Amino acid sequence: MPVFGLHIRILGVALAAFVVVAEVAYADPTPDFFVLLERAKAAPRISAGEAEVAAAEARALQAEVGPNPSLSLEVENFGGKGLYQGTDASETTLSIGQLLELGGKREARIAAASLEAQAVRAQQTRNTSDFAAELAVAYARAEASAELAKLTAEAVGLAEGDAKTTRALVDSGREAELRFVQASAELARVRAELVQARAAEASAFARLTAFAGSKTPFDSIAVSLLSREPRATAVAGGTAPAVAVAQAESRAASAKVTIEERRWIPDITITGGVRSFASTDETAVVAGLSIPLPLFDQNRGGSAAARSEALAASLRLERAQSEADADRRAALAGLAAASQFLSAQLEVERASAEAYRLAQVGYEAGRVPLLELASVRRSLIETRRQTINIRLARVAAEAEAARVTGRLPFGE
Template identity: 30%
Template sequence: MFSTYATRFACAAVLFVAFMPAGKAHSQTLTMGNALQRALAASPRLTAAERDIGIARGQRIQSGALINPEISYEIDGALGSGAYRGTRSADSTLQISQMFELWGKRDARIAAGQAGLDAAGIERQAIRLEVLSETAIAFLTVLGLQRRIEILNEQVEAIDQISPLLQRRVEAGASSVAETGRADVASALVKADRERTKAALASARRELAILMGDAAPKFSVVSGRLDPGGRPPSFQSVVNAIDANPQLVRWKAIFAQRNAQLLLARLKPYPDVTISAGMRRFHDTGDNAVRLSVSVPIPIFDQNQGNILSAQESLAKTAAERQANRNTLIVVAGRAYDTLQGSLRELSILRETGIPKARDAAAAISEGYGQGRYSLLEVLDAQASVAQARLREQEAQQNFHVAVATIEGLVGNPFALARGSAR
């Protein structure tokens, strides 16, 4: 089930950010889908996670290895004095020994290794979701800043359009020369905001490029739309979906691994049996005989109590660690969900009242300014109100989609905005 998370997330991102038709394909125009694919292919965190799986696979293989036999050669009655000088009078024994693990120790070791491999695989899925979420948020940040610069450009153009009329009014004596300077100041302030936004955009573009494996951006612009649609489900449904997050699912594998380690610690004091068989040659008679032996350790002094206690505590804290992890995810999801809800309410107010009223007022004041009924300060203030309302709209749209990307990265599947039925 975890292998489908990334595909679902990519589909959700496409659904939430409905990309504008591009006409002719442009190699330097980046879409959300392309950004996600490139980030998955280039992520060093995913590469490291793959190596962790390889490490765990090696440990799983090693856990099932049988204990190697031992071979020994023994001489008895050598390097003495008289008839036992040198080795000519020595008896010799060639022996092979094999220790047999009992009480299910090997099975417990295999279970711990398999659980470790399962945990590594699930951890990779969690990292994959994080990479997708981070890339989607970086993409949306670039898209939002692009839109913000467009709005500021339009505001500068609107101020500049006043200049010819202002100049005529100055020449006619209807306005003072000081008003020309006031218009220049207003234009300069907007241009300063635009330069600050351009710097933020340059940083955001670089961050997105690095996530895709490039040292510098190789795209000119990102393409997409920020209009939200539908309404979100209840927060409780988000909380319920969080339990499917790989970060929480992996605790099942961790619990199994620690449980197997505890069993292994408890079984260690139980003695294993070593059986030896060999051939002994007696020098005096030239006869040969088979030698058999069985050895069993006596667990008197070391019964592995320290390791058993350590394994018990490690197992006991698993539930608390999972709950702490879950609480953190719920807090993050809650913040994103509240941001999402607030953004939708903010957009509703701006679109129903704020932006239309600001535009109507700006149009009326601009027309009245040409007739001498309003001052330049009132015109600039009206234009600034329109620009601020549109900037607030852009910010709310961006916050909405960033919140959606955050929640999708936590629940591990598309965050269904209700459109009559869940997706």
């Protein structure tokens, strides 16, 4: 690409980066991951789940409450003809009635509401685990973008050094002017990459800020997560959050079956009160009892539906248990592979650094051509870039391992 075209490319990317960077003019370093995770509990995603848990627990409390009594006032035998004109022959009855729940309905309702609250709490625990894993990845991506921007800045410095060396060799007559033009074009190219890397860095920190629900933008990483060692030994223990949710939902569905099977049992209403006779100015006690007859509606359909839902919940539990076991094994394998890959990559990076050092010495001595030096330098930068990406992949593997086992990434 011509040098002029590269300068145009730099200008365009710089303008795009300026828009992003301007939005974070007042920014703070990102705190340690665990500090950020604690602060992020106030984020809408977590707060909404806690509100749902509070609602389910409130419903569980409400389920313990029995039906209210009813107060009734009845006036009869007035406003008619003959003896029943006016109110002299009226009868006034004041009574109170109470519905009595029979067949264990109240106990079943309380148990079901309590189990439903447990299911909502289990889902919130799972959501919190997922959130922590996603926050770890967002944190690592922001750190990786900052490292890549720093690496690209180093590449610019190396390219500037190569260009200066080339200029000196051209001035001494040891290289043709074409070599300096090539070195200048290479320098323009890496400068364009630096502008892009800084724009990507600003974007990654903006996403991290939004994900964590922080009002103050972040622009750097205070404590590295990419270099932190994962807790591989913690993968094997504990109940997977998906299984815990499925277990709780299965128990809640079974409890609803009991509710539906008992719903047809008639409840009785007892009443008691006082009746006043206006014609004799006397009073008498009245009592009553009413009970519905389940001749037509015995809630067979409701019971069948609840049993089918319970069956579906139990099948989902079986599926969750099977998938959780596979996910756990895959997470452990992925984490081990990422750690091994990083160890191998570090060896490659050391070899690339030594190769570039030798290429620089050879170029200055006139034994290595400029194109080979530039090729070795690009290889070094690319190797370091791969190392950063592999570190990021290891964080993602640790986050996935933490998610499927219900623990915090890089925690116990």
